Structures are given as structure tokens and as C-alpha cells.
Amino acid sequence: MNAEALEVRLGDVRVGTLIRQQRYHCSFQLDPDYLALAHRPILGQEFEDRNPHRARISEDSVPTWFSHLLPEQGGFLRDVVARQMGGEQLDDFNLLRQMGRDLPGAVRVLPMGWAEHDLEGAEPEHAPVAANRRDGAISFALAGIQAKWSMSRDKDRGLVLQGARGESAWLVKTPDAVYPHACENEFATMRWAEACGITTPPIDLIDTADLHGLPANVPIHAGRAFAIERFDRTQHGRVHQEDFAQVLGRPVQGKYEGTSYEVLAALVLRLCGEEDFDEFLLRLVFCVACGNADAHLKNWSLRYGDGIQARLSPAYDLLSIVAYADALGRQELALPLNGSRAFAAVSARSWRKVARLAEMDEADLVRRVGSAASTVRDTWHRIRDEFVREAGLGSDFTKAVEQHMARVPLLNSSS
Numbered sequence: 001m002n003a004e005a006l007e008v009r010l011g012d013v014r015v016g017t018l019i020r021q022q023r024y025h026c027s028f029q030l031d032p033d034y035l036a037l038a039h040r041p042i043l044g045q046e047f048e049d050r051n052p053h054r055a056r057i058s059e060d061s062v063p064t065w066f067s068h069l070l071p072e073q074g075g076f077l078r079d080v081v082a083r084q085m086g087g088e089q090l091d092d093f094n095l096l097r098q099m100g101r102d103l104p105g106a107v108r109v110l111p112m113g114w115a116e117h118d119l120e121g122a123e124p125e126h127a128p129v130a131a132n133r134r135d136g137a138i139s140f141a142l143a144g145i146q147a148k149w150s151m152s153r154d155k156d157r158g159l160v161l162q163g164a165r166g167e168s169a170w171l172v173k174t175p176d177a178v179y180p181h182a183c184e185n186e187f188a189t190m191r192w193a194e195a196c197g198i199t200t201p202p203i204d205l206i207d208t209a210d211l212h213g214l215p216a217n218v219p220i221h222a223g224r225a226f227a228i229e230r231f232d233r234t235q236h237g238r239v240h241q242e243d244f245a246q247v248l249g250r251p252v253q254g255k256y257e258g259t260s261y262e263v264l265a266a267l268v269l270r271l272c273g274e275e276d277f278d279e280f281l282l283r284l285v286f287c288v289a290c291g292n293a294d295a296h297l298k299n300w301s302l303r304y305g306d307g308i309q310a311r312l313s314p315a316y317d318l319l320s321i322v323a324y325a326d327a328l329g330r331q332e333l334a335l336p337l338n339g340s341r342a343f344a345a346v347s348a349r350s351w352r353k354v355a356r357l358a359e360m361d362e363a364d365l366v367r368r369v370g371s372a373a374s375t376v377r378d379t380w381h382r383i384r385d386e387f388v389r390e391a392g393l394g395s396d397f398t399k400a401v402e403q404h405m406a407r408v409p410l411l412n413s414s415s
Contacts (some may be wrong), residue, residue, distance in 0.1 A: 006097060009108045010041050010240060011307065018062065018109065020093050027058040028066070041240065041307035043107065045247045045271065062092040068143055068246045068298070069103045070095050075145035080218055081138050095141070102140035102150065105232050106240035106307075138215070143243070143298060148173045149214065150230070159206060159227065161213035169233030174208060175223040179324050181393060183226035186319040188391035189290050190228070195387070196379045198283055199314045201229040205391065224392070231303060231314050240304040241313055245297035255296040261337045264300060266357040268312055271302065276312040277358070278368065281351075283315055285372040288333070288346050289380070289411055291322030291404040296334040323400040347409035373410050380405070 006018040008028070016030040030047070034040060042048065044065050047057070057063055070092055071078035081098070082090055090098070100109030140150040151159040153168040176182045187205050194200045204227040208220055232241045244264060245255050261284055269277040287295040294317065303313035322331065322343075332341035338350040348366050355365040380401070388398055405411045 004093070005112050006093075006100065007110045007112050008043075009110065010043055011106045011238065013037070013041055015041075015043050017112075018066065018093070018096070025058070025060060026062045026093060028063045030057075039308060041106075042304055042310070043240075044242050045302070045310070046249045062096065064249060064251055065242075065246050066096060066109070067092045067252050068243060069105075069107065070099070070141050070143065072143070072145045072252060076147040077138065077142060077144075080215060083217070084137055084215070099139060099141040104141065104143060104241060106238040106304075142171065146173060147176070149211075151211070151227075154212070159211050161211075169230040170204075170227045171230050172206070172211065173226045174211070174214075175221040175225065177221050181397075182319065182324075183224055184391040184393050185323055185397065186226045186317075188387050188393055188397065189292070189319045190315070191387035191390065192290065192380060192384070193283075193286055193315055193318050195383055196282065196286055196376050198286060199279060199312075200318075201231050201314050201316070203228045228316060231316075240307060241301050243298045244300045244302075247302060248297065250297055255298045256334055259297070259335060260339075261333070261335050262354045262357045264297075264335070265354045269358045271310040272312050279312055281354075281365075281368055282372045282375070284337075285369060285410070286376050287318070288343060288408060289373070289376045289405055290318065290320045290401065291331075291343065292318055292334075293321040293332060294319070294334055299334075320397070320401055320404075322404040323397055343404065344407045344409070350410070369410070377405065377411050 004020045007014060008016045008018060013034060014031050015034045016028055018026060018028055020026045046065055061067070071081070078090070078095075081095070085098070096103075096109045097111065103109065142148055142150055149161055149172045151161050151170050151172050153170060154160045159170060159172055173183055173186070183205065187203060190200055190203050205224045206227050208222055208225050211220070211225060214220055232239050244267070245252070247267065248259055248263075250258055265277065265280055265284075268280045284295070286292075299317040301313040301316075302310040304310060332343060333346075335341070337346060338353050340346075340350075348370060351365055351369045352362050354360075355362040358365070384398060384401075
């Protein structure tokens with residue numbers, strides 16, 4: 001089989017080449033000109049940690065960092081794209097070739113030889129995504145397994161499926177038939193987080209009748225969709241990001257394994273600084289309080305506003321999983337804290353290992369965590385009725401959250 005190559009760009013900078021020499025072997029070659037840049041934009045911490053001047057990174061398939069940019073195997077969006085490709089089973093290399101112009105963050109994966117004006121302009125006739133401009137076709141990639149769409153806000157037609165552009169870029173999750181009111185749950189939980197002082201993007205609940213251009217053969221359940229503004233798209237262009245599964249080099253199916261919240265905390269402190277470390281602590285305490293059992297590695301990200309300095313991204317994918325305890329069967333943290341995933345095991349003592357890894361005073365860190373717990377708990381009691389009513393949720397949601405919080409020692413004065 002002849003070698004195939006795709007060009008990898010970060011914004012306007014060519015950073016390297018993906019080369020497939022046989023069906024299941026791919027290598028990533030960093031570009032010497034990129035490595036020679038005095039102020040080189042960061043593609044991913046993994047490449048920096050591996051010593052970027054070791055130019056070639058080979059794996060049996062597409063390097064894992066790039067696989068994390070794509071919809072997961074067996075997920076909703078990947079199945080939709082496969083059907084649009086005539087039922088073809090897409091491997092990650094072909095999926096990158098198909099969707100590489102509109103990936104998360106500022107990275108693009110393009111056919112070799114595209115001219116500069118092709119990056120934002122009309123595609124050349126031979127471009128593999130050119131056919132995807134028909135209504136309902138998918139030419140964007142979003143990571144994960146859920147039903148979600150990259151859309152743009154249109155002043156006349158609500159939200160339109162045409163990829164995300166500029167300040168009108170939104171990620172939209174449509175109603176779930178298995179977990180009722182999941183969109184409303186996420187909206188209420190994100191509003192609670194915002195009220196606690198957690199950095200969140202703008203959010204909205206939108207009637208599915210105001211979503212336009214979705215594939216005709218995909219069932220969309222009536223109700224309200226959850227919309228969140230994309231923090232990797234601005235009116236000034238794309239902003240690069242990477243999730244912590246990419247940062248740590250974890251396999252796509254390993255987002256719940258191989259690390260702990262202590263490791264994430266220490267990474268945030270080292271890469272982003274103390275301000276973002278405090279935000280991480282508050283956000284993790286909030287995940288414990290709201291019963292978010294899905295705060296896995298792909299639900300934490302770094303954002304590179306200037307292309308170089310990592311900062312903790314705004315919060316996303318925050319919802320109260322314990323409200324669906326019977327359906328999901330999960331009553332535990334996505335990653336361990338102090339060696340345990342049990343919500344009921346989280347107390348002031350649970351954070352001492354975080355202090356050790358971060359090389360911080362234990363007593364000071366415990367005070368910070370206690371302050372965060374008070375903020376989250378007091379904010380819930382102060383405005384819960386407002387955001388639960390705004391989301392259209394009933395007393396069952398409130399009861400589930402409060403029963404959960406009562407079981408968490410950190411959130412009770414006896415801890």
C-alpha cells in the first residue's frame with residue numbers, strides 16, 4: 001500500500017505530518033521549521049514532555065492524541081458520519097481526512113498541498129469534505145460518545161448546523177430518550193456552578209424546533225436542547241485546547257483509569273498556576289457536591305489563549321448524575337480521590353494527598369477546600385429554587401441532590 005500523508009496545522013502554523021504507510025501503522029513527523037520557532041505554539045503537552053525534537057512518533061494506528069479529537073467508536077456522531085459515508089467503517093485516519101478542517105481547538109488535519117486561502121475559504125474540488133456542505137451533512141468533529149452538534153447562531157433561524165464559526169459558535173446536545181430531562185439537568189447544574197464562581201461559558205435551553213439543518217434520518221426527540229458556547233471558537237478565530245486524556249497520553253477508552261484527581265491538581269498547578277489551581281479545587285468540590293460521576297479525563301481541558309500558556313478551560317459537562325442513580329448505576333467519582341471513588345468517603349482528610357503532590361501546606365489546603373465546600377453548599381440553598389425552576393425541573397431533582405449531599409462528610413459540619 002502506498003504511503004498516505006495529511007498535513008497538521010495549528011492555526012496558520014504547519015506543525016507536522018501524519019503518515020500512514022500501511023492500514024494500521026501511522027507516524028507523526030514534527031516539522032523542523034515548527035521546532036525552530038522561537039515562540040512555538042503548543043500542540044500538546046505530550047509532545048513537549050516527549051522532547052519535541054525527537055521528530056517521529058509512531059503508533060500502530062493514528063497517534064492517540066489525534067484520536068482524542070474524534071467521535072468515539074460506537075458513539076452517536078460517529079455512527080451518523082458512517083451512515084453518511086454509505087455505511088463505511090471509518091478508521092481514525094480516514095475520519096481525520098474527512099473531518100480535519102473542523103476539529104476541536106485550533107488544530108487542523110488537511111490533505112497535503114492545500115493553499116493558505118483554502119483554510120477558511122471554499123474547498124478545492126478534490127477536498128474530501130466538499131460534499132459535506134449539503135444540508136444535514138456532518139463535516140465537524142466533536143470528541144465523545146453523546147448526541148451533540150456543532151452549530152452557529154442565526155439571527156433569523158435559531159441555531160443552524162453548519163459547523164461553528166466565530167462568536168456564534170455553540171455546542172448543542174439534543175434530548176435523550178433514556179435519561180429524561182438530561183438537558184435541563186445540565187442547564188441547572190451549570191447555572192449552580194456559575195453562581196458558585198466557577199468559570200463557565202454562556203449556556204441556553206433551546207426548543208428543538210429552533211434547531212435547523214440536522215440530518216433528516218436522525219431522530220431528534222422533542223423537548224429542549226442544551227446549548228453551550230464553544231470556548232475554542234471566538235470572533236477572532238480558533239483557540240487551541242486539549243483535554244487531560246490528551247495531556248496524559250491516555251487511550252481513548254481509558255478516560256476513567258490510570259490516574260487520580262491528585263495528579264490532575266498537581267498538573268494544573270504546574271502548568272497553569274495557583275489561580276487556576278484554586279479554580280480546580282472549587283470545581284472538584286462542586287463535582288462532589290452535585291454528584292457528578294462523569295468528571296473523567298475528557299471533561300477537564302487546558303486552553304491556550306495565546307497559543308503557548310496553558311490555562312484551565314471554562315467548565316463544561318457538569319450535571320448531577322446522582323439524579324439518575326437507578327438508571328446509571330453509578331454513585332461514585334469518575335477518578336479516585338485519596339484512593340477512593342466513593343462520594344461518601346470525601347471529607348477534609350481526603351485532600352491531604354493533593355497537598356503533598358502539589359507541595360503545599362496541608363492545613364492551608366484543607367482550609368481552602370472547606371471554604372469551597374461552604375460556597376457550594378450555601379449557594380445551593382440560596383438560589384436552588386431559582387435555577388431549578390428556570391430549568392423546568394421538579395422536586396425530584398432537588399430531593400436527589402440534597403439526599404446525596406447529606407451523605408458527603410465534606411459538606412456537613414461534622415467533617
